[in-house]
Amino acid sequence: MAPAPADSTVLQIRSSDDVVLIRQQVRARAAEAGLGLVDQTKIITAASELARNTLDYGGGGTMAMTMVNDGLRRGIRLVFDDKGPGIADIQQALRDGYTTGNGLGLGLGGAKRLCNEFAIESTVGVGTRITIARWK
Amino acid sequence: MDRIPILKLGRALLVTIQVDMHDRLATALEDDLTNQIVKHGAHGVLIDISALEIVDSFIGRTLDTIAAVSRVLDAETVVVGMRPAVAITLVELGLSLAGVKTALNVERGMALLRQRDDQPEQEDGASAG
Amino acid sequence: MARANTLLSQTVSDNEAVILDEWMQRLRQAGADQGGRINAAELQTQGRDFLSILKRTLGESSDVTGAAFEPLRELLADISRSRAIQGYSPRETALFVFSLKQALFAAVARRKDFSAEQLAQATWEASTMLDELGLHTMDVYQRSREEVIVRQQREIAELSTPVVKLWDGILALPLIGTLDSERTQVVMENLLQSIVDSGADFAIIDITGVPTVDTLTAQHLLKTIAAARLMGADCIISGIRPQIAQTMVHLGVELNVISKATLADAFALALKRLNKTVVTAKTPQAADSKAAG
Numbered sequence: 001m002a003p004a005p006a007d008s009t010v011l012q013i014r015s016s017d018d019v020v021l022i023r024q025q026v027r028a029r030a031a032e033a034g035l036g037l038v039d040q041t042k043i044i045t046a047a048s049e050l051a052r053n054t055l056d057y058g059g060g061g062t063m064a065m066t067m068v069n070d071g072l073r074r075g076i077r078l079v080f081d082d083k084g085p086g087i088a089d090i091q092q093a094l095r096d097g098y099t100t101g102n103g104l105g106l107g108l109g110g111a112k113r114l115c116n117e118f119a120i121e122s123t124v125g126v127g128t129r130i131t132i133a134r135w136k
Numbered sequence: 137m138d139r140i141p142i143l144k145l146g147r148a149l150l151v152t153i154q155v156d157m158h159d160r161l162a163t164a165l166e167d168d169l170t171n172q173i174v175k176h177g178a179h180g181v182l183i184d185i186s187a188l189e190i191v192d193s194f195i196g197r198t199l200d201t202i203a204a205v206s207r208v209l210d211a212e213t214v215v216v217g218m219r220p221a222v223a224i225t226l227v228e229l230g231l232s233l234a235g236v237k238t239a240l241n242v243e244r245g246m247a248l249l250r251q252r253d254d255q256p257e258q259e260d261g262a263s264a265g
Numbered sequence: 266m267a268r269a270n271t272l273l274s275q276t277v278s279d280n281e282a283v284i285l286d287e288w289m290q291r292l293r294q295a296g297a298d299q300g301g302r303i304n305a306a307e308l309q310t311q312g313r314d315f316l317s318i319l320k321r322t323l324g325e326s327s328d329v330t331g332a333a334f335e336p337l338r339e340l341l342a343d344i345s346r347s348r349a350i351q352g353y354s355p356r357e358t359a360l361f362v363f364s365l366k367q368a369l370f371a372a373v374a375r376r377k378d379f380s381a382e383q384l385a386q387a388t389w390e391a392s393t394m395l396d397e398l399g400l401h402t403m404d405v406y407q408r409s410r411e412e413v414i415v416r417q418q419r420e421i422a423e424l425s426t427p428v429v430k431l432w433d434g435i436l437a438l439p440l441i442g443t444l445d446s447e448r449t450q451v452v453m454e455n456l457l458q459s460i461v462d463s464g465a466d467f468a469i470i471d472i473t474g475v476p477t478v479d480t481l482t483a484q485h486l487l488k489t490i491a492a493a494r495l496m497g498a499d500c501i502i503s504g505i506r507p508q509i510a511q512t513m514v515h516l517g518v519e520l521n522v523i524s525k526a527t528l529a530d531a532f533a534l535a536l537k538r539l540n541k542t543v544v545t546a547k548t549p550q551a552a553d554s555k556a557a558g
Binding site: 016017020023024027037038040041042044048049052097105107109110113114120 | 156157158159160189190191192193194219220221222224225228229230231
């Protein structure tokens with residue numbers, strides 16, 4: 001797994017208050033990156049879903065936030081890391097309505113639909129890393 | 137722990153959510169509303185979310201549950217003032233809040249509830265199709 | 266290096282007027298002042314400014330990418346940007362710098378006081394310098410064109426999605442032309458914002474002017490309707506063509522989509538839902554305004 005870029009901000013996810021904090025931080029960064037209101041709302045909502053997943057299924061973890069700026073595209077990228085049980089069947093986890101907990105099962109698939117970029121790496125017993133990005 | 141205040145307006149209850157809701161707060165609201173509906177014999181619940189900048193699947197599910205529970209208790213739930221960006225995001229997320237009635241603002245929401253009170257014999261199926 | 270630079274610098278400052286004349290002649294031969302986008306006097310001014318800055322710059326440095334060349338690069342960027350916006354082709358834009366080559370080479374060749382080696386050196390310096398400046402011109406040109414395209418896309422998107430008010434509480438969005446996914450997104454946001462701004466109960470999306478709808482676009486439309494419902498407004502779709510109707514059915518339209526054949530039917534339905542009726546005016550002189558009943 002690649003090291004986090006220099007300009008990234010790393011936030012802890014240990015309680016449901018941290019989930020609220022993450023929404024606020026992502027909002028500030030998304031606005032700074034120049035995302036429109038709808039794009040901001042989408043990435044914040046996706047972050048909220050993934051942060052809650054990290055908390056509920058991964059037993060807590062971190063989120064790293066970086067700017068995306070490659071010429072015409074500007075936005076933000078978020079990386080969620082946990083050292084939880086991992087996901088055995090990623091395809092199944094992405095399907096709407098599938099859940100191992102008591103949620104709606106919309107978190108992963110929903111977050112994917114809200115982003116321009118979505119990547120998931122998971123090893124059973126080691127942990128899960130989910131990377132999302134939204135740009136304009 | 138802080139709670140979201142519930143106001144009584146005639147036979148309806150009004151909740152204005154003005155803070156970024158964490159999950160416990162949403163769950164507490166669900167409990168409080170259920171108790172208040174019974175206590176006041178309320179016919180309607182208005183939830184004003186015009187100040188909410190995001191609604192994720194947890195908050196969405198809470199709204200859905202509140203609507204379902206209040207329907208069992210013979211009260212109609214109307215969610216009012218959802219922002220466009222929030223609505224677009226919720227749809228993309230896959231939540232349609234099918235069991236929840238909606239209105240543009242508190243005033244329209246109240247009108248919707250009054251309409252229901254005026255025609256008590258007409259049951260839920262009468263909504264616009 | 267410094268020696269060659271001095272040679273080039275000398276050549277430019279001694280022969281500025283001649284170089285300018287020859288350069289302008291080359292530009293005119295190549296048709297640079299044709300087409301009415303720039304006149305001979307403007308071209309002359311640009312050339313003169315360029316040469317005078319070049320003369321000053323060469324006196325200081327020979328490093329084209331260095332700080333000393335910055336004013337010259339900026340002037341070129343300005344020229345290049347304005348040409349990109351005026352619609353010059355890349356060739357026409359690059360011509361400005363490259364046609365100076367011949368004039369500069371000729372001026373160097375006329376120096377009787379230069380040795381053969383000095384001539385070669387000065388020519389080489391002039392050539393690499395102008396090549397670099399030419400590439401810089403193209404860079405700026407390309408960037409400016411991209412900016413123009415992005416801006417135009419945005420303008421088209423905004424222009425093509427007018428939300429009109431038909432009545433108190435009734436909005437209409439007449440869509441015309443092919444709906445791609447990006448445009449539909451702009452439409453969606455515009456419409457929803459207009460609903461909030463005007464407090465509309467109904468929004469009519471008229472797609473009479475839309476020839477085809479792909480599945481992605483149909484999905485966007487349905488999402489717009491779902492989002493409007495979440496906000497508390499109802500959408501009516503009007504003017505659906507047969508093949509679009511098929512597309513939508515194949516998608517499985519389970520949402521509460523109300524659709525009407527024409528915009529007029531949709532409007533009538535919205536009025537009815539708002540408990541309004543249209544009546545024919547009794548008096549003949551009021552006949553003209555019967556639609557406003």
